[in-house]
Amino acid sequence: MELVMAIVIGVLTSCGVLLVLRAHTFAVVLGLTMLSYAVNLFIFASGGLTAGKGAVLGVTDIYADPLPQALVLTAIVIGFAMTAFLVILAIRARAELGNDHVDGHSGSRQQQESRF
């Protein structure tokens, strides 16, 4: 099971990274969302995997590590706030700069200068 989890995290990270490196804000937003999935799973995984019944007292006698769960919750909320901000910022950039390129200029110029 751990291996599957690790692979999922890896795949999500890869996809996220690939999207984060695109030139359009929308792709980058999705990439960051994907990365945050990966990160959340990663934090979650830091407590180890438990197939018990959560961290609710009295329901079970094997408890999952509650702390990483609490951390993930915080991370999810903060991630949401940040994503929301970024999305609106992307809109504003589109509106003000006339395109949705991450660097705020049109595609044709980008193609000539697309160097890493």
Add this chain to the structure above:
Amino acid sequence: MNFINTLLPTPARSLLLFVVWLLLNNSVAPIHLIVAAVLAVLIPQLTAPFRDPQPPIRRWGLALRYIGRVLLDIVLANLQVIKLVLGPNKNLRPGFVLVPLAITEALPLTILAGTVSLTPGTVSAEILPYQLHENSAKPKFLLLHVLDLQNEAELIASIKQRYEQPLKEIFQC
């Protein structure tokens, strides 16, 4: 009576909330009863502005019967759908049907459209004309998509008779 009207402007809604709260808590303990009652009063008050006026349910018995009939229809008709879905696609006779409407009030109409969609074989596609603004013409047609359309007239009649008529009576509209 007046007091009750201001306290519970929408009794059906309050009742629903009361029951749902108990369901949610799986309990009829006194504390939950109290809370359910409070919420059943409070929430409708709070959400009253967010509710367009709708005709009230006049005939509760009929309403319950209607629900039962719909549930039964869902189960029975689903069995027919099994055949259609599992059989070869060439046997399908899909089609669009325009059902002229007798009821025009929003809530009954919604229930009608919902019922049609839930019962297998038909899906409500459009309520025509659109209610774009307050002066729009009242709804006249329900456009349906039918999975296996054999007899259009029969289908229309059955919908009007099985669902539209009872709804008209329930809401007295």
Add this chain to the structure above:
Amino acid sequence: MQHAVIFPILVPLITGALLLLPPLQASVNKRRALGGLGLLLLLLSACYGLWQSAGGVQNFYLLGNWPAPFGIVLLQDKVSAIFVLLSTVLACCCWLYSLAGEDERGAYFQPLLQFLLMGIHGAFLTADLFNLFVFFEVLLISSYGLLLHGGGKGRTKAALHYVLLNLLGSALFLLALALLYAMLGSLNMQDMALRISSLAPQQVLIVKAAAGLLLLVFGLKAALLPLHFWLPAAYANASASVAAMFAVMTKVGVYCVMRVFGSLFGDNAAELAGFGRDLLWIAGLATMLLAAVGVVAAQHLKLLVAYLVLLSAGSLLATLALGHTGAVAAVLYYSLHSTLVAAALFLLADLIAAQRGTVQDRLVAGRPLQQAWPLGVLFVIAALAVVGMPPLSGFVAKIWLMQAATDLHSRIALWSVLLFCSLLVLIALTRAGSTLFWRVKAQAVTAQRADAVQFAAVFLLLLASPLLVLFGEPVMQFCVEAATQLQFLPNVRAVGGP
């Protein structure tokens, strides 16, 4: 007054929240008054904190009354007290400056400034790594809002890059946190430091990866090469008092390197002791060089100052990499000096730009300044301070940084880079100054005269520089004590333990 430790976080939080209430939304004056009151209280509590910490005790504040290391703990020591006071003083001046009208050039300036302070102070005070992340986010999101204050294409573009990179950084921070929690089983920095010495070899390597990530994250905040990308554009485009306020933001990164790496990878961290110093050293020096080149290359004053901020960040981290108490003390002093002076320069750049018509702060001939004499004097003072020329604080800071290098190699590298950069900055600033003040092209036009509060803000910021020299002895002594205290890790498990 056991609660005084948390004042620097709560005062801006409450002020910021109150500023959002409808009565304050309606009136500019009420908003300003409340904002000012909040800052005043904050200043008092920062001073009190400094006074409290001067006693030499490390004050713990157990949030929720949970014993360490289980609950979140705030730690007030000399280092955090210094930085809290620094950012508060800075904020007061920026706030003062903004009163000339900048604060109303967009919504929510006052509350965002308060929340930014909350975030910064939280980062300075917390002893919990995850809590540090949370406060990072608080300060970042406030800074995003502030960066966009006033609107305009340049700001939007700069903010886009700033936000994107920082979001990546936050993700990395979380990865690092998770790894550290998984290996060390705790989030309290001091507790983690205790646990780090008893790691299995396999775990050490994983912690190393986490430490690398942390270094990246803090490097991003501190704008270390090649993670500095966001800084020049963001600072150069931000509106004046925001840019000035941002001068302390890179210091947050520096502070975290100091605090987190100092405690986690301190002397008792076995084979992880001193982790990252080599990297910081190289990257710090490279940052300095790049920044100095940027300073020379800058075609307008705000960008120039932005690169100056970068330069100071590089100097701080390179010096920090030397790793001994003396270096840390020098870093503390240099932080005080560079933050305030850079902030003053940002504000000055704005004042100058406002009086030069369409050319703004671009370094080309323009129309004469309306108030050339007072602005010129302030500019000269700020320039002297930033170049590190006597009689202002820059030279003391520079000498101290130089003295921090004691072995041959670090001397050669640090001194040559530091002095070379000083020279480049000098060249750039004399060019800039002579262009802005002396190369006059068009006829004088009556321009907006700078507001008295604006002058006051710049003056107050610059006043710090001579004061840091005149009263250098106690300040420096305090820095040394703070650095020494930083080296000495309190046993957090003994605090309110079960």
Add this chain to the structure above:
Amino acid sequence: MSTLLWIVVLPLLASIFVTAARQWQRSYLALAVAAFPALALLLLLPSAAAIFSGEVLRYQVQWLPLIGLNFSLHLDGLSFLFSLLILCIGLLVILYARYYLSAQDSMARFYAFLMLFMFAMLGVVLSGNLLQMWFFWELTSISSFLLISFWSQQGDARKGARMALTVTAAGGLALLAGIVLLGQITGSYELSVVLTQTEQLQQHAAYPVVLALVLLGAFTKSAQFPFHFWLPNAMAAPTPVSAYLHSATMVKAGIFLLARLYPLLSGTELWFLAVTLAGLTTLLVGAYFALFQHDLKGLLAYSTISHLGLITLLLGLDTDLAAVAAIFHVINHAIFKASLFMAAGIIDHETGSRDMRKINGLWKYMPVTATLAMVASASMAGVPLLNGFLSKEMFFTQTLHQGVLGSLSWLIPLLATVAAIFAVAYSARFIHDVFFNGEPIGLSKTPHEPPRYMRVPMEILVALCVLVGVFPQWFIGDLLSQAAVAVLGSAAPEYSLALWHGLNIPLLMSVLALAGGIVLYINRKHLFVFQAGFAEQPAIYRFENVLQRFVQRCRSLTAAIDNGRYQRFAGLMLVLVLWLCGAPLLELASLQGNRPALPLDMLVLAGAAILCIAAIATVLTIRQRLLSLVMISVVGLMVSLAFVRFSAPDLALTQLSVEVVTVVLLMLALYFLPHKSVKQSSPGHLVRDLALATGVGVVIGSLAFAMLTQQTDTISDYFLQNAKTGGGGTNVVNVILVDFRGFDTLGEITVLGIAALGIFKMLTGIPRFMSGADGEGRRWALDSHPLLLAVVSQALLPLALLVSVYIFFRGHNMPGGGFVAGLITAVAMILQYVAQGVDWVKPRLKVEYSTLISLGILCATITGLASWLFERPFLTSWFDYFDLPLVGTVELASAMAFDLGVYLTVVGSTLLILANLGKVTTRYRPVHKEQS
């Protein structure tokens, strides 16, 4: 000895005073300013007795002992001599400047800068601490910058000043490095200590470095070759400045430094060679180029360079007497050069030109000035009976007695003679070309004698030239000997100051120089033609060009690195991740740790497969944005299910509700963004990104695996044990959120609130930019608020609120809590917006969202503050159980109030964001014809 302090500080006070008194009448102002250095002089002179008897006066205050910088003054023979020069010539210059400056010039500003400079210069020469000396050293650079650029409207003045500052400050930085290194070697910066460490220093491996750095400082300041070029360009300064800075003070600071550190640094081969060669070259270069200057001040500037070279050369010679000669020449040069600069100033002032090709025959117009200038020139040329002759004689003598260059040492006297010939020639030119040589050409005014008092300073100086020249021992004997003692660090050697030392080689050299100089001057035409062949761009242009090129280089470098490309830096950051995380992983023997693995099940495998495929599909469909949004929703759903599967119901709830809000948000965003994007990445780019993405994925995945298989002892047990007893809740995750780590949550909701504020900020005044049709070019449908949706959403609202309340209250003991409850409420409200629009919702909603945020944050904070009433730290929780009749046991907990804060903030923030965004999209909706 606080008089020392006053001597230094008085000019600074003058500077401050004059700034305050800038409205005063010019003469009064000058007088008042002069009073300060005059007073300082009065304070200095009484110490002469002590100094001449060999005492050293000190004054020390602790200042910044941590870096070794103390305020420390040190008055010995050398500093006495220099202080005297600085104060006396300073006084003369103040007087002179009173008449020199025109009515347009701000006298106050001039005097302020001049006094500042005097302060700095006195500080340098009186410093008893090396760091403090550097402090004043740099101050001289700065104040001289201000003085040179006094006429800042002239481009030459600005450039000249910048050049002078750049060169001298660069030297200053080197000097600083030298001093710090010196301090670190000798363990102190105090002169009194440092000067005793000669042996220790000279045997230290870093001695050559120290020497090089210090010499760099000294040579740049004293305009030694090859750093001499700034001095001629500093002539753009007002002439009183030149008379002061470029004759007697600033340029002598370098010489002073060499003299000051003479006991410490000299005596080694390296010193002799470096200093001698620099001095000799400078001597020759200066003398040679002086002849070709047409600008009066240019001639004097090169002459100054040459004389500075001469003094440096003397300090480099390996005889004690050479050092004495050097000091002697410092005095003499100061006197005659200051007077010559003043002469040049008068000529400039009265003729309006400094071009020797234009000004001729002034003897007729200003005979007194001409006489004075001629005497001073003669002194410069080394004519007997004048002071210049004496020191030059000593110089010649010493060139004959040294062995610095080994077998080539004979070159030095030879070249010295050559330089002397040139010196005579340019002095002759100064006299002949200006005061004789026909009539003036094209002058703007008719020259005449200057105002009476403008000539006084010159008269005094020229008188000194003669007096010293005739009665050297009487006038400066003691001064010189005590200065020499200070330089040599021991008793001065035997020497005699006399006009006549008999017929000897030096005298022969003098005669040769005088005769040769006259001959050379007479035949100068040939030399001028020869020199014209090498016509070069003036130094100032070359310097500016170099600087300009350098700036351009910097620009292209900066542009190449900080190219404004997000992708590059994001990529770099990820490469760093790969490196920093990958490197330790490579060392890892095995990823597998000690924790027992969970058994695999098919369902999880299926879920993982769906998740991965959906993630990849998101990437593949990224250019059809709506589609990739749909794909990523699947990922989100699967992540939530994973949380359920692995015992994290709270996470699942949160993830699910956040997911919906995010989707709604992204939909709103899509309205503004293009629905499809053009391909922008080249294949190479893509391959590289793919490789990077794979690499990072593998590294993070491996780390995850390594982490998952490691068993660690964590602090979590404490939470499990204390959640119920200490936190009053059975849902440990929730208790952590609202209690153990409630502070995190407070920060988290603050983040959410701030994000909403920031978003509101961004949305106000956003320019219009939106599409009138979808990606395929279809116009939008008519039905803005479908009936069915409207009715159902109205019906769902109370139900959703009820569920919110339920989730809210159970959160403490079961999965749920304020955050999820808040999102459910928010989503239900959003559904109202979606179904019926802003215009419908807005009037029905009485509360401002920002107020909700504020109340939420305040509610949580005040809950935390309440614990202060019970003398507990912030956020200390409280809970209790109450037995109520009929109702049963009820738990009340402060955590609920805290959670209420969370709830309010979440609702407020989410709605503030979405409702405002919705408003914006509608405002810019193009109106369809059919609809109107």
Add this chain to the structure above:
Amino acid sequence: MTWLEWIIALLVIAGTLFVLLGSVALIKLPDFYTRLHGPTKATTLGLGSLVLASMVFFNFIEQQLNLQQLLIALFLFISAPVTAYMLIKAGLHQKLAPTAGTQQQELMKQRDKLAKGE
């Protein structure tokens, strides 16, 4: 297995089959409009029987009062028709082609006129 368990098993299996059926319909049926029928009905019904199974399980086997699951069914029965309605509206708006044998396709075009009340 007790008879109660048999009932649960039966309900679970029926539910699963309907769920599967809905998903198979999604794959198999020829056009968007016909595919829509599968999930909106079969799946809803399948879910209904699973809810029932769950309720029986918790109330009678686990012996705890548990009627919450009803709410899931309630929500579903309220929302499924709206989802279907919105989806088909979107499909019609995008003029997705119905399968060849579809009767009265002209109604799709008439819709625009009827919508405006003409």
Add this chain to the structure above:
Amino acid sequence: MLNQIVLIAMIGIGIALLLNLWALLRGPSVPDRLLALDTMYINSIALLLCYGIYAASSLHFEAALLIAMLGFVSTVAVCKFMLRGDIIE
């Protein structure tokens, strides 16, 4: 025995989810895919219900309820987007 049956049911639902994914990837139109996504939401509820029986735990009920409530909202939002471009007007 019951557990075995529920497990098999869960695998059946898992297969249904995979089928949904196939439909989602195949499309061809966006409404088609959206339909697949919506079905996925509903099937997830089914899965959670079965899992509840399997684990004899009602802890997952809220998650199912939330999917029922919220999955609907996001599907509707996407539909609204396709219809009007603007989901909140």
